[in-house]
Amino acid sequence: MSASATLKELAMRLHGKNLIGGEPVAAGEKTFKGFDPREGVALEPPFHEATPEEVNKALDLASEAAEQLRSARSEEIAELLGGMRDEIAALGDALIDRAAQETALDPARLKGERDRTLNQIKLFADVVREGSWVDARIDTALPERKPLPRPDIRRMLQPIGPVAVFGASNFPLAFSVAGGDTVSALAARNPVVVKAHPAHPGTSELVGHALVKALKAKSMHPGAFALLQSTDPSISLALVSHPGTKAVGFTGSLRAGRALFDAAAKRPDPIPVYAEMGSVNPVFILPGALQSKGAGIADGLFKSVTLGTGQFCTNPGLVFVREDPAFDPFRATLEQLFQNASPGTMLNPAIRKGYTEKVQQFARMNGVQVVFSQQKGDESRSEGQPALFITSFDSWSQNHTLHEEAFGPATVLVLCRSDAEFSAAAEKMEGSLTATLQALPEELDNYRSLIDKLSRMAGRLIVNGFPTGVEVSYAMHHGGPYPATTDTKFTSVGTAAIYRFARPVCYQGFPDQLLPPELQNANERHIMRTVDGRLTRDPVPV
Secondary structure, three states: OOOOOOHHHHHHHOOOOEEEOOEEEOOOOOEEEEEEOOOOEEEEEEEEOOOHHHHHHHHHHHHHHHHHHHHOOHHHHHHHHHHHHHHHHHOOHHHHHHHHHHHOOOHHHHHHHHHHHHHHHHHHHHHHHHOHHHOOEEEOOEOOOOOOOEOOEEEEEEEOOOEEEEOOOOOOOOOOOOOHHHHHHHHOOOOEEEEOOOOOHHHHHHHHHHHHHHHHHOOOOHHHEEEEOOOOHHHHHHHHHOOOOOEEEEEOOHHHHHHHHHHHHOOOOOOOEEEEOOOOOOEEEOHHHHHHHHHHHHHHHHHHHHHHHHOOOOOOOEEEEEOOOOHHHHHHHHHHHHHOOOOEEOOOHHHHHHHHHHHHHHHHOOOEEEEEOOOOOOHHHOEEOOEEEEEEHHHHHHOHHHHOOOOOOEEEEEEEOOHHHHHHHHHHOOOEEEEEEEOOHHHHHHHHHHHHHHHHHEEEEEEOOOOOOOOOOOOOOOOOOOOOEOOOOOOOOOHHHHHHHEEEEEEEOOOHHHOOHHHOOOOOOOOOEEEOOEEEOOOOOO
């Protein structure tokens, strides 16, 4: 589709059906429409709600496809990922136009997110080609060992099976149909069934078609990918409960993530749910930094809180700062920035409603000072106004509501009287994706205990930066203790995300020719392996 295609022409090319077995399917009669939050109008075309029968069909086909993917060569998987990347890129501005219309996100932001998505796919293709991610371990036989001989033992990671992925509302590309969950699951050679987020169904369909086209071009089993559209929570639960589903990837609210987690736990055969949920991402401003660079910290904090109208899981929702003379100019600078801020259009009316209710709840609390919270944004345009609050450490400690996330451009300053209260705050905090320290280099040594406490409650620690902005890389960890995620050991961003969708299989006493190539003596793929406790690319001596 050319970049000059109008949105009306684009809507006409969308069929609003589910994608199962590589084909559009619409067995159900119920439909819903996308929504333009800026204009407050429904969008064409109507999208067909997936039925329980379509869930069954998608997962039955995924189970069939699992056999082909499991035996696929790494180069085939890497080429498939590359083909998907190319097909998404080929959508051009039509993809950006539809995403902007459905989410109210700025086209420049969406182009950056598309680049992130394409780069993420390439990164996983590189990981698959190199191959060492399978963590091959070989303990060669020791027949003469006393008192008992050791058999030949070899272990590696293998695909877990069909994965259900739930798209996120705030990242219509990077955490959606071809986002990190989908790509890392495919990289591990698993079929994927995606439940599109109903806030951007047209965007999801466009990307879904791109993935189907790539599958067909590479002659892969059509069950390797399916896209289901639905606003009905029962379809989400059916997807998690289906016996063919072997793992779940989710990004969204604590309420929805916990519902999926509980459903998976109640199965006759419980499965893992890797849910990334709520996070307040505390920022601790140490006294030296507050005194010497308070104005700069205020500016950076404001930009981080309001970035994307605050609709990031890494939004800094709590700021712990010392009750100090240097606080007054810091507060004045921050207050001025919030007062001058314009409202921003939020992703959809439901998110705007939830944000407004939480901000109003904060404003009514005893011990909370409203610095700025004039919720005058246009409700018909789903606008949310930035909000700033101040409370004491004692009030924060005694009111759990102040520990909760306000998903939007709001933050709460918590005044602490001592380093002891900094430390106590870190101990009282629930799990979070991130924790940030604003500090002078020379004062960090005096806060080793605080850093240690923060490392126990957050997955990523940041010094002299802000939590928004998550690099897609080898070392990134985007996860944290509950309620940030349901499994703090794993990440949903970066190459380590692949480990969620693989399981170890151990082979004992097998003849070499029956082993997977990664475990055979010759090591023809030349991957890194742990052989008798030593990392090496060398073949195993025979």
